Amino acid sequence: MVNKILLILLLSVACASASPTPRHSSFKATLMRPASPIRLKDVYRRDMKRWAKFDTNSFSIPAINEDVSYTITVGLGTPVTNVSLIFDTGSSNLWVKSTAYNPLNSRTANYLGETFSIQYGSGNASGKEYTDVASLGCYKFTQEFGVSSNFSGFSSTVQGLVGFGPDDLSTNVTSTGEKVLTPVDNLYSTHQISSNVIGVWFQPITNGGIQETNGEITFGGHDSTKYYGKITYVPITTASPASEYWGIDIAEIAFGTTKVTSTIHGIVDTGTTLILLSSAATSSLYEQIPGAKVDNDTTLYIIPPAEVPKLKDITFNIGHRVFVLTPAQYTVPQNQVANIGGKVGTTYSWISSLGDNESGLAFILGQKFLENFYSVYDTTHKRVGLARAVKATCKKRQGRARF
Template identity: 30%
Template sequence: MLPSLQCTLAILLLIASDVLAAPRPNTGSSTTIPLVRRAHNRRTEKDWGEWAKSHREMLISKYGGSATPVKRGSGTNLITNQNADSSYYGSVAIGTPPVSFNVILDTGSSDLWVADSACEIGCKSVPTFTASQSSTFKNLSKPFNIQYGSGQAAGILGQDTVQMAGFSVANQAFGVCNDVSSGLLNNPVSGLLGLAWNTIATSGATPLWQTLAGSGAWDSPVMSFQLTRFVDDNNAQTLEPGGSFTMGFVNESLYTGDIDFQSIPSGQESYWILPLTQINVQGNALTFASSSSSSFAAIDTGTTLVGGPSSAIAQVYSEIPGSAPGTGNFEGYYTYPCSTAVNVSLAFGGNSWSISPADFKLTQISNSQCLGALFELETGGSAPAWIVGDTFLKNVYSVFRFNPPSVGFAQLSEAVTAQNGVNGPVPSATIGSAAAAVSATNGSDALSSSGESVRASTLTTLGLLLGGVVVGIMSVF
């Protein structure tokens, strides 16, 4: 997600949800990166109001309210669900020797940044990067700054070897931040990994994923997500298994049927944009012109909820009896009777995909009233009008394809949905051997001259498996 993702990161970290990962059997070089989710504490109506206001402001800020072939392969990063579906993080390893860091996985932004060891404010108890301990780090002597609705992350732009899911990229540019606004990072998360296109990178650098996909390092030019649900689990821990993030393949054990791919509009390779053509609410269809930019939606794993134009959101809630606009910190949101099971589905030019009533209900704020997960959001500039986050993405297997540029969704398998709300141990942060090594140089993606394995190193447990090789099928955490 965009800089707002980092904001969302802080907020997402407040909710926690489980991500389960079931990597496919090892057929060649496959690695798995588990997603982890943190358990959430019970909150008051005031707490939820402050969270809702912060989440909305941060999104407004993020989306502009302002020659020798290398061995190809595939890998999976098990992710963690933090604070009952507030955010999902995985892990990367940076430097020589490699050190693992947990980072929010954000398809709504394009920069990688981590907290610097020199950071004092906003980095308390957060694992930080020490440049002097890496023999391959280079200071690019350029400032780095990302603004959020509630703060910023700023520092310098550096360059080093970055590993993830069994892949290694040399000379990857990333932000090393010594100025991080309080509340933006929550232990054990140290930063954010942007997974959108290079055209919106604040640093101007080619994103890690795009270097790998563009160099042919992957078996298939795709990356995919499967996210767990814990938002409706009162016993959820701050960190829970979050699901999986795969590179270079789709895990057929995680979905059923076909993947419904829809193309990104021509020339719109910035965010992962799709036209939102229809919303079905309680059996009634609201349609939108697919050719209109007002229907464009960014598919954003770094955003917790779903935001859209005020007029469209009002139409959605008009189909829900007893709903009403929120006030105070809940301005821009809507409440509705908790006794109502709300059935909503979204279509992006192809199949219609349902959002579980459990995901639509963000929380209960009084004896009878609940807060809806779709809210009003006015974006600016060339940013898409809709931001579709984890409220929707927990209900599908999502695939982001480099070539041709497109996003696909598929129905989750029964084995996967059965793991929602199932508590379990959080993945450990480890480093495995690299299936492929590429180099990011001056914005171009060039294959390295060798596919040597990256030296393995034992790391401190951070709640995520980064670049860990997985053999067979991993059960949900």
């Protein structure tokens, strides 16, 4: 797997010596972007491989984020082995490389007599299924997961994957085909968190570099200091295949005052980097920007220099509320273009084409959308929440204790 992009976020979980918080609470962890640039073309290819997995008739096998990912530190076993796992809301299974965790070294490991197998965009993972004690910070629970002796498509620094999507996605991954509970399911069922909810806050790079500690995940609730106003909740869409994931409906997308889509269905996904729209929506959008075209080197759209000052806000009508992306938010900052393989002085757009599928998956709102909005993934009420995110420059809001 190619080096991870500036967008990769590392979730570092620390327990220290503090006592666990009382039951019916939530807890938080910070996110960091490790340094390692990648070309824009590779970002698009990675996102399209992920889309290719969504665009199949079998949605019981999750699409796995290959390069651009969150990673979260999870403790496994007794004594504890800390492993770095991809944090993915587009899948719902946990598996770890056998090189990172050995069940023979844990006195609480239990082999279930099952195997698991997961296919994803450019590789796979397979092995044996176990249960063991797992931990996130000071919180412990029993977790079922796979130990993979055969895997491909992952960076050597990534030791596995933990999914936080709807738990129905976990079926048919193991040899018995049963549903496997996610860590949040287990925390909720053991009354260690009050809601089966994840709140996600992460930010764009602000200094032109390729590393910043600028994000947070809240388990069991959401952090009201990380967004403005109220959270707008929308139910999971009924349109398939988006309904299998954190899928929602968008009533309208507009460029300035010009409508470019009517109601469409798609997903909100932390594991996708770009903002991807159906080919029809993409064409309709870029018809509003004379001369905009796909760049062969990056596979992203280029905005002609004369049109950059004329760019307008792009609005997304979700749940009767308008979410706005300014031109600065949907174009690649100039101080980052060279880092990701673009041509300095060229204006690239984070919005690209998903393909021709219009039925049930006409958009993916990935990281370049979510960097501007706080997102909530609520299994209890089968809904997704969005609110305008507080920026990382608000130092007082960042100074809250973790856990």
